[in-house]
Amino acid sequence: MEDCIFCKIINGKIPGDFVYKDAEIVVIRDINPLTPTHLLVIPVKHIAMLSDISPTDNTLMGNMIAVANKAAKEQGICESGYRLVVNNGKNAGQLVAHLHIHVLGGRPMSGNFD
């Protein structure tokens, strides 16, 4: 997708702070971190949002969660705990229309999702 910021980062057209990369999934640091560790787990394939995942992508979310767990371990936030978040659509606050899992950790968080 030409005008997609995450596609541009994945394709090297704009810089990203990568902590993981394979043929299917990348992990970058969020440019505006909400917690001391704030990563974004992003599929290389442009899928606009979680609800757009098709049956042919059925292993993708599992693989993305496995990569999120691996990255959390490597960043040292596994034992203290972390939160995975996917915003799907406008009311959820999705700003970038390319599927991503937020990995948030490094400080205690409340149970309030607002």
Ligand code: 5GP
């Ligand atoms: P959303 O609201 O779509 O779930 O989250 C989008 C996230 O992408 C936000 O946390 C925002 O800070 C992050 N973001 C937006 N533009 C960029 C960018 O150019 N680089 C990086 N690394 N993160 C970005």
Ligand code: ZN
């Ligand atoms: Zn994209």
